[in-house]
Amino acid sequence: MGLPELARRWMHALTSTAYIPLSRAEIEQALLESLAELPESPESVANRLVSLHATGPESLSATIEVLSPTFELPLLSRLSSAYAQAMRMDAFDQQEQIKVAIVRAKQRVERTLKVSQARFAEVFASSALGIAITDLTGKCVEANDTLAEIIGVQPSEGTSLHGRLMIDFFHPEDRASLSASYRKVREGAVDRFRDQRKLIREDGEPVWVHLAVSLLRDADGEPTHHVTMVEDISELHLLQRSLDHQLLHDSLTGLSNRQHFMTQVERRLASDPITLYHLGLDAFSVVNNGLGHETGDKLLRIVAARLSKLAGEKTAVLARIGGDEFALMTVSDNVTATVEEIQEVLAEPTFVDDHGIALSVSIGVVDRPPSFATAAELMRCANAALRQAKARGKRQWALHDPHDDARRRGKYALAASMPGAWEHGEIEIVYAPVHDLESSEVLGAVARLHWDDLSHNDTMALADSTGLSLPIGRWLLREACAQAAAWVAEFGDKAPTLHLALGALQSRDEDLVADVKRALDETGLPPERLRIALDISSVLAGDDNAVVLHDSGIVTALDGFRGGHDELAVLTEVQVRAVITRAPAPSPDSPLRQAMRDLIATVHSLGVRFGVDEVHTFEDADHWRAAGADGVIGLLPALTAAEVTELLVRAASSPPAAS
Numbered sequence: 126m127g128l129p130e131l132a133r134r135w136m137h138a139l140t141s142t143a144y145i146p147l148s149r150a151e152i153e154q155a156l157l158e159s160l161a162e163l164p165e166s167p168e169s170v171a172n173r174l175v176s177l178h179a180t181g182p183e184s185l186s187a188t189i190e191v192l193s194p195t196f197e198l199p200l201l202s203r204l205s206s207a208y209a210q211a212m213r214m215d216a217f218d219q220q221e222q223i224k225v226a227i228v229r230a231k232q233r234v235e236r237t238l239k240v241s242q243a244r245f246a247e248v249f250a251s252s253a254l255g256i257a258i259t260d261l262t263g264k265c266v267e268a269n270d271t272l273a274e275i276i277g278v279q280p281s282e283g284t285s286l287h288g289r290l291m292i293d294f295f296h297p298e299d300r301a302s303l304s305a306s307y308r309k310v311r312e313g314a315v316d317r318f319r320d321q322r323k324l325i326r327e328d329g330e331p332v333w334v335h336l337a338v339s340l341l342r343d344a345d346g347e348p349t350h351h352v353t354m355v356e357d358i359s360e361l362h363l364l365q366r367s368l369d370h371q372l373l374h375d376s377l378t379g380l381s382n383r384q385h386f387m388t389q390v391e392r393r394l395a396s397d398p399i400t401l402y403h404l405g406l407d408a409f410s411v412v413n414n415g416l417g418h419e420t421g422d423k424l425l426r427i428v429a430a431r432l433s434k435l436a437g438e439k440t441a442v443l444a445r446i447g448g449d450e451f452a453l454m455t456v457s458d459n460v461t462a463t464v465e466e467i468q469e470v471l472a473e474p475t476f477v478d479d480h481g482i483a484l485s486v487s488i489g490v491v492d493r494p495p496s497f498a499t500a501a502e503l504m505r506c507a508n509a510a511l512r513q514a515k516a517r518g519k520r521q522w523a524l525h526d527p528h529d530d531a532r533r534r535g536k537y538a539l540a541a542s543m544p545g546a547w548e549h550g551e552i553e554i555v556y557a558p559v560h561d562l563e564s565s566e567v568l569g570a571v572a573r574l575h576w577d578d579l580s581h582n583d584t585m586a587l588a589d590s591t592g593l594s595l596p597i598g599r600w601l602l603r604e605a606c607a608q609a610a611a612w613v614a615e616f617g618d619k620a621p622t623l624h625l626a627l628g629a630l631q632s633r634d635e636d637l638v639a640d641v642k643r644a645l646d647e648t649g650l651p652p653e654r655l656r657i658a659l660d661i662s663s664v665l666a667g668d669d670n671a672v673v674l675h676d677s678g679i680v681t682a683l684d685g686f687r688g689g690h691d692e693l694a695v696l697t698e699v700q701v702r703a704v705i706t707r708a709p710a711p712s713p714d715s716p717l718r719q720a721m722r723d724l725i726a727t728v729h730s731l732g733v734r735f736g737v738d739e740v741h742t743f744e745d746a747d748h749w750r751a752a753g754a755d756g757v758i759g760l761l762p763a764l765t766a767a768e769v770t771e772l773l774v775r776a777a778s779s780p781p782a783a784s
Contacts, residue, residue, distance in 0.1 A: 132157035135191045139174075143181030152177070163192075167200055171207030175215050185209075255334075255355035258341070261311055261348060263290045263304075275334065275357050277326035291353060296323040296331065303336075310340050311348055321358070333362035375445040377422060378429035383504075386444035386452055390500040393442075393454065400458040403489040403507035404432075404467065407519040409449035416480055423477045425449070428484065431470045439463070451486075452507070460492050464522050487514040488522035506530060540587040543576075547597060552576045552584070554604055555763035559624055559736075562750040562757060569622035569656065570769060571758055572605035585628045598631035603644045608766050610650040616773050624656045624758075626684045626705070626738075632663035638673045658682040658705055664695050675700050682736070688724045696731045703734035703755070710737075710745035711752050718752065725753040 136153045139145065145152055155177060159170040174180075174188070185208050189201055249256055255272030259265050268286040273279065276294055278286065292300050292307070299322045306318045317339040324332045337354040373385035381389070393399055406428065413421040425445075432451060436443040441455040455463060467486060474481040489510030491503050506525045514523035546552055556570035573581035574597070588594040605623055612620035631637060645652055659671050661683040671681050686692055686704035696704070711718040725735045737749050740757035749757055764772070 128160050138187040138191050139179045142183040142187050143179050167204040168207040171211045175211040257353045259291045259351045265289050333359045378445050381444035383446040387500040389442050397456045398493045400455050401491040401507045402453040403511040404451040404486045405511050406449040407485045427475050435470050485520040491525045540590045556769050557763040558761050560760050569624050571624040594628050594630045606644040606648040606650045610648040626658040629660040632659040633668050637670045652678045656680045658684040661685045671699050703736050705736045707738050710748040721752050
């Protein structure tokens, strides 16, 4: 048998006894070379077999079986002996490699442990936090210098902490709860805990610290020590207390602020019958504007000091809740007596920067509210009562009236919802006829706002309270002029003349003349088809809108006429077509009938017509006709633009009356 065939058979035999990490061709080539070397050096062949990893339990016997027909027994014996020796040497080499690997691994672990211990020691020694390692009984095993400094022990004496109970360094009131927390960590109920506590230094001074406590375990997972991290937060705690004080107190006077006061009201309200006083200094703006804000601040401090003294005598709670507003809460109080005491305390002249200043306050009072009321609601009620007191004048006080308050709240709620109602088209423009009392003819139509069940004047009053009167007034002017222009275009001279009664704010608006001209230009309404009634208060205040509008060719009137001397004097200075009043109709048996007739005659003598608004009955119209009035508004219901258009169409299509 040739050597290649023998090598192939040998390869098949060996690969069935051991895994050789070579391809079949590579194994066959190696064995072919070994067959060539075998007669001369069976030891080399044995070493090659071991190096090929032909080291299975049956590898040698398979080799002998394949080679025995070709090679003599002594040669195969030498091969077997050399194979056994090579196997022993290979085992020794592997053991040596494992030994070296183990030694190197041990050295790496020792180096890592040494580095880790060095790092821990460095962190432990240089940490800005105090660190204490205690056994499970709480005795200190090791502590760093930072903890010694926090406790007030010289760092060089840090070893004196060894053996001392960690819990003994904390405030007596905290020791029980802290012991329970340490026990929970030790028992595994929690992994760690964090807390803020008060530590007692060696000199007896308290130090606020932040604690973080966790557990150390041994290799078997059994707890061995506690690690306590201690951070000195004394400065932070003081800063926090300062911030808390600032959040709850007024920086100028040192009194409680609104937030703190409301908290105290809530606390007291549930248990005691309280009385709440809302104080507003009268004319404080005069002091600020006349003597300066610095003087005003000094005065506020003096007021706060005087009220604080009174509050102390009454065991009351005092707060500054606004720029010039204070609040006082008493228990089971005599309201009248307390109001007098407050006024007396502040009435004594106060000398500030050589200025003798006497003060008074307006006061809103909520007395013994129900316990279910909230502090916020009580403050709102007291503020509402204060507004009522201020409306009566200086040095007044008012007791909160729930029924009146409910009515006012409804009004305010309606005013607050007005912008949304306007945006959603809920506010409409209607047109009220203007009747001539002499001929009973309709002289024109007054454009008015209509919202829900509110009249034009009520709607404008709400708009004034929310600052909406100017934009809604401009909208009314623009839309009404556009509608009037459409009527003129469709019906010509039979179209009604447009009348507009402006509110006080719009009458004084510096842009009024420009708004009127813009509305006329954009809509194409002729100026002679427009009548504008300005609030007479604007003219009395010296506003010249009435004069400029008249000079622009627009007929003007004065609304809100009451017949006073100043108003009559205005009629001699400003050219207007008419005045409009809202006085009740003078009945024939009224002593005022002649006075009204004389007033109307005086107005007529100045070349001015006299009109009356809000006349809703024909009887009242007859009374005004008898008194000499020229026209009335409101005799018939106001109509929408579509309804007015329908009437004009019917009037235009009606056949002329037979002569």
